[in-house]
Amino acid sequence: MYKPNDLILRTITSLIAFILLGFSIYLLFAGHNSPGGGFVGGLMTSAAIVLMYMAYGITVLEKFLPLNYRKIVPLGLLVATGTGLGSFLFQQPFLSQTFDYFHFPVLGELELATAMLFDLGVYLTVFGVTITIILSIAEDR
């Protein structure tokens, strides 16, 4: 069987994948005040994973990231629904969001919003969905 020597791809991938992952995390956190958010962040993370998959193949990927992507989908949905249900604890209607400013020792004054948690749910779901779809189609024989 023809085995390609894709040394360059693999080397660059190991570099770029981390940049992509970092950028996706940035997109997720920046979403509230700049362009970005959970949806794009999730897609970007999947892009990083797909890149790794294309460069190294499924066996290496599974060893390197032993994740069950299908379980990430309900996890994300659970987080998103959980933030909605959480507002009941404070006698608020479903999916009420709030925010406040806190002082942290190292980071200084920061804004924390419950909407971020919701965005995290979106992020996880989109990530899980994309990878599940691509991997199941790609592995299909």
Place this chain on the structure above:
Amino acid sequence: MIFTVLIPLLIACFIPFISKYKHKIHTGIFVFFVPLAIFLYFLQFIGTGFEPIRHTYNWIPSLGINFDFHLDGLSLLFALLISGIGSLVVLYSIYYLDRSERLGHFYVYLLMFMSAMLGIVLSDNVFVLYTFWELTSISSFLLIGYWHFKEKSRYGALKSMMITIFGGLSMFGGFILLSVITGTTSIQAMIANADIIMDSPYMPLALGFILLGAFTKSAQFPFHIWLPDAMEAPTPVSAYLHSATMVKAGLYLVARFSPVFTGFEWFFIIVSIAGILTLCWGSYMAVRQTDLKAILAFSTISQLGMIMAMLGFGTKAAIFAAMFHILNHATFKGSLFMVAGTVDHETGTRDIRKLGGLATLMPITATLALFGTFSMAGIPLPFLNGFYSKELFFGSSIELQEGATALSSFLVEIIPYLAVLGSIFTFVYSMYFVFGTFWGPKQLDKLPKKPHEAPIGMLIAPGILVLGVVLIGLVPSLINGTFIAHAAEAVYGGEVTQEIYFWHGWSSTAFQMSLAVVGIGAILTVTRTRWSGIYQAFPGKLSANKVYDWLMEKLDTYSSNVTRSYMTGSLRNYMAIILSAIFIVTVTVMLVTGGFTMNFEDLAPVTTIELAVVLVIMAAAVGTIFTNKNVAAILIVGMAGYGIALLFVIYRAPDLALTQLAVETVSVALFLLCFYHLPNLKKRNEPFRTKTTNAIVSIGFGTMVTLIGISAHSSDWFGTISDYFLETSYSLGGGDNVVNVILVDMRGLDTLFEIAVLGIAALAIYTLIKYRSNKGEK
């Protein structure tokens, strides 16, 4: 009074438990006491001083639908017929039906029918009446199809169902009209408000609908065709339903509503014509038949026509005669059906050509048949009730008032002649029935069984009925003032006193008509074999059955053709139909309401770069249509997608641009993955017509959407709410990215369900791929 209606239904619920023991005791023995008790209950109301009784039980008071039971003379006559003949029929069926039959089913249906029939005649509420009316149709359907393994039974059951339900529904329409006109659901209140109904413009419609219901149920021409086919039912059913009770429900309806419509001339014209026509046609057709029950079926049709005609006349004498004949017909026709069933039971055939000379073998049956048929024929003997009512019929037909219009004057002139004509044929088939079966040469070798006299139990019920024939014949005044007069009063609305005499003298026109019937009838009977050619040839293909069969067949083929013409199974066709329908409806609505507007005032200037991007997208869109390589098509679609991302950038939507870029990349990659497994697109060789249609539909649809877009932009009815989002995004949502704040905070619910959709899609794709069955490949 409600118990008389409900008890049969209640008992019917227990029949299945009783019929388990049918091998020891016949189920009918338990059932027999139900109609008997009801009969005895109603018997107490007979008397000269009878006054209507009214009971009310709430059912749906908010709609005015209640069990209003109103017992007047007419209801009493029918209730006694139903329960009395019901008892006799149950008695007869005990000996007629073998214990190996499905007796539980039979008696459940029969009791259901009895209950429904009592409900019809006692109910004063039109909607309750309709409910019971349909229940008789259903139980009659079940009884006709009792021997469901026979093809003809199923055909007859279906036919009667189709016709009577058709009439029932139209009657329902008439009831709704009447209750809307008068604002009440009570029949008595409608009669009291007859003048309101008469003035209403909807009155002819209501009359037509109600008469349609009555004519289909009572087997009037041309709806009579279901009755001969209903003869496939067991004989007790034929005797009960199709001679004495159910077919008289239509007569009851006409009689019940005749006080409402009696001032309307068309009521007289329609009902009289239908009745007389049915009388002549039914009696003529009966002469042609060779099956005993078919003769009786057509005889029933003609007798019902005669009663219907008398109800149409609407004079005091005619209504009295109609009520009298309802009773008389029930007695002799019930007994004749039982006789026919006995002959069938003992010889194994009902074909009159194989029968003959049974009088010496079955003397009692022959005697009963003799009384029954002579009464049916109206032979002037002083102990046959049929003669009295027939003479009253002739009498009332010549005493009709001259009508106002030419048509009704003509009818008044011609009705007596038609009445005599129909009665002549009645005489002929009556004589044929009795002499063809019981006298003449014996043909024992043709019979499947060796005939002998029926068991005594089988003869009791027809015996009692014949006793009734003779008793009423001997002393008609016994039931006149106490019973028949009350019924006639309920229909006519005023006091009715009529003496029934046997002897009116030679000069009486009615008596001369009777003599003419007997004379001509006797000649025709003796020379019957010479005319048989004409009898067989005349109606031939003109039968209404042919029309019914043709109608049913065409209905089937047309509806399947229509369905097949558009349910082609081709998705492309459905798509074209859906798009065209949307196009037609939307464009029509837009044009009618003046929705298309053009306003180019507040447009932004077009920059070069926008123009360039749009041109690229357009080129890509056109390119996808004409490419034949699937990879090329995917890539070109991707080009359009990236162009749109660029547009988002230009229109300052960074979030959308980011997402669009990522999604477009992912979907192009997915397309490539999928299409990797698929064969190349084939060169499509469609006919020019299909291509043209597709082009027209798609161009039309695109134009419509464009126009709607322009119109939506041109009309500025309400201000936008985006200002609110812009103002409060930071203060309430704590974020500068308004799009994201809207997505996760202000309208987080949408996002929640969108990601749920994504999750479901992922699971679905995973399931489709991983868990597909490989059975097809093996």
